[in-house]
Amino acid sequence: MSGSRERLYARPLDLKRGRIDMGHGAGGRAMAQLVEELFVAAFDNESLRRMDDQAAFAVPGGRMVLATDSHVVTPLFFPGGDIGSLSVHGTINDVAMAGARPLHLAASFILEEGLPLAELARIVASMARAAREAGVAIVTGDTKVVERGKGDGVFITTTGVGLVPPGVEISGERAHPGDAILVSGALGEHGVAIMSLRENLEFETAIRSDSAALHDLVAAMLAAVPGIHVLRDPTRGGLATTLNEIARQARVGMRIVERSIPVKPEVAAACELLGLDPLYVANEGKLVAFCAPADAPRLLAAMRAHPLGRDAAWIGEVVEDHQRFVQMETSFGGARVVDWLAGEQLPRIC
Numbered sequence: 001m002s003g004s005r006e007r008l009y010a011r012p013l014d015l016k017r018g019r020i021d022m023g024h025g026a027g028g029r030a031m032a033q034l035v036e037e038l039f040v041a042a043f044d045n046e047s048l049r050r051m052d053d054q055a056a057f058a059v060p061g062g063r064m065v066l067a068t069d070s071h072v073v074t075p076l077f078f079p080g081g082d083i084g085s086l087s088v089h090g091t092i093n094d095v096a097m098a099g100a101r102p103l104h105l106a107a108s109f110i111l112e113e114g115l116p117l118a119e120l121a122r123i124v125a126s127m128a129r130a131a132r133e134a135g136v137a138i139v140t141g142d143t144k145v146v147e148r149g150k151g152d153g154v155f156i157t158t159t160g161v162g163l164v165p166p167g168v169e170i171s172g173e174r175a176h177p178g179d180a181i182l183v184s185g186a187l188g189e190h191g192v193a194i195m196s197l198r199e200n201l202e203f204e205t206a207i208r209s210d211s212a213a214l215h216d217l218v219a220a221m222l223a224a225v226p227g228i229h230v231l232r233d234p235t236r237g238g239l240a241t242t243l244n245e246i247a248r249q250a251r252v253g254m255r256i257v258e259r260s261i262p263v264k265p266e267v268a269a270a271c272e273l274l275g276l277d278p279l280y281v282a283n284e285g286k287l288v289a290f291c292a293p294a295d296a297p298r299l300l301a302a303m304r305a306h307p308l309g310r311d312a313a314w315i316g317e318v319v320e321d322h323q324r325f326v327q328m329e330t331s332f333g334g335a336r337v338v339d340w341l342a343g344e345q346l347p348r349i350c
Helices: 002-008 029-043 083-096 117-134 189-198 215-224 238-250 265-274 293-304
Strands: 063-071 101-112 137-146 154-164 180-183 230-232 253-257 288-291 313-319 326-329 335-337
Touching: 029 117, 029 137, 063 083, 083 101, 083 117, 083 154, 083 215, 101 117, 101 215, 117 137, 117 154, 180 293, 189 265, 215 293, 230 238, 238 253, 238 288, 238 326, 288 293, 293 313
Parallel strands: 101 137, 253 326
Antiparallel strands: 063 154, 101 154, 180 288, 180 313, 230 288, 253 313, 326 335
């Protein structure tokens, strides 16, 4: 295979000084070289080595989960991650929120003409590392190139498949009045990390994205409480939007307590400076869980025993409410409605 590759390509890719050009998306020699020398080399596994247009794999019996997500974050690199690791974590987490064990990923790249190959190589290496650490293979994909000025560097779409263990039934529809509402940790770190970089803000304590794959945390939670009702990762629109989505889906209301919601002081300070509400700021390594109140102490303990849930908190409960309002008891003892996000608070965040 290496011999045929040497005959096909006169020179290896120049990953230090080279740039994406339209030939890398034209379906010819340049595109084949980009795929083989960058993507296949980084994501190396048996399915990719076959160089087919699809991946075939055996799965055990049971219910399958399929999730897809597109990533358009700017800047491409930020404290705590980059668009590459984010694209892996984001789709793994969507699969995990069904209680599923992620099995495989597919990745599709829209590359802009002029993108430095060094940046692309850094992104691909980050994706490969995130997938390896999560124990998930990137088994198939696609690459397209658009003209300069039409792609903002790189867009990545990832699709994931996973397997739901027998007896697990998790859905937003299963939120019931009386359910406890738990979060796995402090909110707003991802969105604030990106906004701080965009605005060139500096703080005494570095704010880093919380981007992480949550399937191991979910597995630990299900081992402790197999009957979890709802799991959701509060990404775009943050916790507030996620709770409103679930309230609408399950036709219930919610009451949360502001002083119980974990927000790091530096994130709270940055949000105040930027005019943001932490409840609406995106997260990429946190989840919200709903369970029967009797199960909540056991679930909370399991979350806090895991590195990704050590700051987990019990923040409220589900209530009967035909208007499906999410209401919050404020730190001053009052109450306010936590409504849907109006417009776009943080564009190009994930």
